[in-house]
Amino acid sequence: MTDVSSPPPPPTGAPVDLGHLTQAYSASGPPMVEAFGVTKAFGDVIAVSDVSFRIGSGITAILGPNGAGKSTLFRILCGLTPPSKGRVEVLGRDARRDRDVRGRIGLAPQQDAMFDRLSAFEFVEYAALTNGVDSAETRARAALDYVEISADDPKRVGAFSKGMRQRVKLAAALVHDPEILVLDEPLTGLDPVQRSRMIELFNDLAGQDKCLLVSSHVLDEVARLGSNVLVIAQGRLAAAGDYHALRDMMDDRPHRIRIETDQPRRLAAAIIERDLAKGVSVENEEITLDTTDVDRFGRAIAPLAVELTAHLGSVAPLDDDLESVFRYLVEGR
Amino acid sequence: MTSAEIFDRGYRRFEGTRGGRGSAMRSVVWYTTKSILGLGRKARHKVFPVIVAVIAFLPAIIFLGMAILIGDLLEGELRPEYWELFGFSFMAFLVFTTMVAPEAIVRDRRDGMLPLYLSTPLTKVTYLISKGTAVIATMMIIVLGPSLLALVGFTVQGMGPDGFGTWIETLAKLVLAAFTIVVVLGAVALGAASLTDRRAFASVAVVMVLLGLSFFVEVMVNGVDAPETLRLIDPLNLPFEVAPRLFDAKSEPFVEVSTSLVLLGNLGWVVAGVGTLAASYRRLGAV
Amino acid sequence: MSASVSPLRAIGLVHGLLIRQLLTRGRILALLALSVLLGVVSLSVRLSDTLENPLRSSVEIFDVVGFTLVVPIVALVFAGAALGDSREDGTLVYLWLRPMDRWPVVVGAWLAAVSVSLPLTVVPLGISAMIAGVGEGLLMATVLAALVGVLVYSAVFVLLGLLLKNSIIWGIGYILIWEGLIAQFGSALGKAALRGYTRSILANRMDIDLDGFSEVSTASAVAIPIVVTIVALFLAAARLRTMEID
Structure with a gap:
């Protein structure tokens, strides 16, 4: 039994290095997100089991069926919940303890909840302000523009459709120009046109040397998200690497x-x-x-x-x- | 020629007999009862019902204990009437009421379960009747339990009512008194709880209606010498007054109020509670 | 590029947001209705000519209605919901994953609850005290006691909202069972009930003995709740730091 409060144990498995697979990631540059033997147990249920990886800039898709542990892994990366074993580093820091690194992460959580009484603009501006952004109003307008939602719509986000809420959440996640974007199932609830548009946005962001972690349980989406894939099944890292190579390997x-x-x-x-x-x-x-x-x-x-x-x-x-x-x-x- | 075909993929249909409305109502009553009492749920859901039960039964257990220890000495002044036991556990009933009604109806609205229930043979009316039955059943355990325990306990000690006829009569009166308390408090609580779809605020609403009016009446009558008939708008204490009336007594605060007014007042509160409940659910529209 | 948010700024941001989230028309109307009852009572005190000691009656009325019911319940509704609602509906993450310290979030939430609760308690209680027409003493005593009560109840219920699901139901349990029942049994238990301090302020300032509850001096009755407030906020910040966020 490992004492959780003591310094983290050495990583059990060698982290899967995905950096070389991403064009934008230079092999000499530092990895942006690292997981060392991360395990998370809720009582008897092991949600994430001994997961290790190392990710650089670009899009990395986390693929797995519902309940595979994707959201739990994201929550651990963002520091929302501590791992039972192992440790994570985001830009070399622990988001649970380090105040400043939290401002360099943008999270669009899976749950639908938002501050329902705010308008889209207020919601995104609030995200900017609480992230310590200087010109919050300008940036909020720009972020909403980016996801094609009108900043002047006075409607409360509580009255928005699922697809619009997803896009407002994305705008709030990227309004402070974070290096790390963690997007939990950002494509659910979107129609095919919006989906394509979102994927374009992701590729655009990846081109800006940001690290995007995008989870999905739909294979077709992952195929379009980029070549870098982590497959999670039953809490374990089941496969990692280039999407097409993985598919070929599995076929044979x-x-x-x-x-x-x-x-x-x-x-x-x-x-x-x-x-x-x-x-x-x-x-x-x-x-x-x-x-x-x-x-x-x-x-x-x-x-x-x-x-x-x-x-x-x-x-x-x-x-x-x-x-x-x-x-x-x-x-x- | 048709170019489309629907394949039978072999999904199994339900071929047993369907229970119909009666069975649906029984299920709702049973599962609501379980959820209120925390049966089959995690330990923390049982904490509240257990605390309430302890507080409710404590007075009856104390008096029984004294009867066993000092026996006949308890006779006379010290020995409470059976109907007085309702008053001793009053705070437990109040707390239980604030929890029961919101748990029974508000959660279904919040979780979106209500439309699912209404897609079964249940209608709004039969749904609410089932929920009301579960509320009454669970509250009866807490309200009638202590005095029933006292009756049986004293009888075993040879200190019960004299003769079988009197015993049955006492039992019947206790059941009737408890039933009145439960129906009035339950109706008012369900009415108050139906005003919101958040469980926490439903509990606050129940407390405000019951305790707010009760305090208001208390200070008006005691503090400002308002007429005692004002107590008819106190939904918390009024149902408790039926118990002494059944036993040919009157409790202190209601001395000047006639029995027929007490009964009428209670009836009024039941109508008000059920009316509010019905109006709230009618407004919910085609859910 | 973002920088960290100063504590003062963070308090202001959380305060502003939660006030908007807390103030719903339904809640305000319902809680004002409670205060209207108090006003009716006060009016009756004024109009009544049969009272032996109107001052004493008024103090007892304010003790029973104001400080057993109005102040704790109003504080509970808003403080319990301040962070408790965010936690339950999953929006707490939008305050948590930010370059802000934890304590300003807690203090901002507490201030939001206080900002909403104070007008809903002090104003109706103050107006009722004036309506009763038994002198300025009652007004001052009521306002002071309500102020202390709102501050300390809010802090405790903000903490409760972070500790427990269904915090409002547990809060009602505390108000009814602990303050209303168990604390009546002994002075040691009474000191562990916040209500003892608000009513001590009322009783001391008005120089009237109230039944039950051991009374403490006005200075202690103000100082002890302030200490409780600080400790509760400190614990809430610690809880926010270590809890798991959905």
């Missing part, structure tokens, strides 16, 4: 499957004969095999068993967790 990766049957030898022979799998081995009443095309194998195995009058006990993938991440990446579900 063989899957190991175990089959229980009363006629293992006959079935195994037939599988090899029809080229459904490689590396087939038989032990007692179990067949273990590797396949690169799970879908084809899945469709073929049952008819094959019927044909051989073999009884199938069970057909189960052995690498279930990675399997689900894989399916997630490829099929977007």
Whole structure:
């Protein structure tokens, strides 16, 4: 058991260095956001488990299904909640303790809550003022312009649509020109046109040498956000790197499957004969095999068993967790 | 030729018998009761009901303890009438009332559950009847519990009412008295709570109506010598006066008020509470 | 590029924002209704010709209605909601992830609650005291006691709002069960109830004995709540520093 209050333990795994994958990030420059073996537990539930990475400027997409721990990870990065184990550094500091670094982070949180009684302009101007910006009014107008919302709309943000609120939140997050932008599911609730427009904005910001962390649970969005991806599944870092390379790797990766049957030898022979799998081995009443095309194998195995009058006990993938991440990446579900 | 087709993807339909309105109402009553008492919820939801129950039952337990320890000595002046026990636990009832009504109805509005309930066989009326039933049921535990405990306890000690007929009569009067208190306080609290969709402010509203009017009447009658009939607009103390009237007594503050006025006043408060509740929910429109 | 926000500036910003968030028409009307009751009572005191000791009656009335109900409840509604609402609806992050220290946020929230509560308590109580027409003494005593009461209750309830969900319900529990019931049983317990100090101020200034509650000198009755206020605000700042934000 690690004492949380003592100096953080040395990182357990080597951080995944994503810097070299981002064009805008010079290899000699310092990383902007670093996580060292971050773990967060809520009671018995492990929300984030031993996550390490190092990120430079540009867009990094955090991909994962709902409940994978993306928001928790963002909350830890921004210092909103302390990690149970490990530590994070944003621009070399801890946002939970260091007052000034908080002014260099812009967070658009996932929750919909805003100060509902303010107008969009007041809300964004308030974000500027509380971040110590000098010319708050000018900057607030500029930020709202940037997300294409009228600064003169007297309507309260409480009466705004979801898409407009998302954009006001983004304006408030970037009004003080922070180096780090943490955007939690910024594209949900937007229509396709707004979505494209937002992604343009993100790329624009990334071009200004800012570090953007954008979370999403939709594969298609991530594909358009840029090449840099962290995949989070069940609180763990499941994959990291260039989006296209990851996808290729996953497509080629063989899957190991175990089959229980009363006629293992006959079935195994037939599988090899029809080229459904490689590396087939038989032990007692179990067949273990590797396949690169799970879908084809899945469709073929049952008819094959019927044909051989073999009884199938069970057909189960052995690498279930990675399997689900894989399916997630490829099929977007 | 049609170019589209809807596939049966094999989703299972519910094929059991559907419970209908009665079953829906029973479910609402049961789950509201559980949520008020904190059953099946985290420990911190149980703290408040437990504190209230302790305060409510404490006087009855103390008197029972004394009866067991000193027996007959308790007879006479020291021994409270059964109906007086309601007054001893008065603060517990008040606190419980401020919690129960908001918990029962306000949360559903805040969480957007009300439209879901209304998509079942429930209508606004049957929904509110179910919620009211849950409020009355839970409050009966706290209000009737202590005097029932005292009645049974004293009887076991051989100090209960003489004869079976008297015993049953005492029981019936206690139940009726408790029911009056619960219905009046519950109706007023539900009415006050229906004015807002935030639980915290609903509790404040209940306190303000019950305690505010009660204090107002108290100082008007005691401080400024206003007529005692002004007590009819005190929704907090008025229902408690029904208990002594059932036992052919009058409590000090209400000596000059006739029994029929007391009953009429209580009826008025029930009508006011239910009326406010109905008006609030009618205004909620097509939710 | 942003710089850190000075504490004074931060207090002003939080204060200004929360006043707007707290002041809803419903709350103001409801709480004013409470004060109207007090006005009616005061008017009756004035019109009544059967009172043996109008001054004593008035003091008792203000003690019961003003300092058991109006002051604590008004303070609870606004102070409990000041940071408690932000915390529950998830907007606290917009005050938290900022280059500001923690204590100015707490002080700003407290001042916002006080700014809203004071006019809603001191003014109606003061007007009622004047209506009662029993002399200027009652006016001064009421205003002083209400001022002290609002300051200290607000600080305690700001802290409560950061500590507990449903802080307003626990606050009602405190006012009714602790101050209204348990604190009546002994003087040691009574000293742990804020109400003992407001009513001590009232009783001392008016030179009238009130039942129950051990009384303390006016100086202590002002000094102790101020200490409680400071301690509560300090704890609230510490809590804001260490709590988890949604």
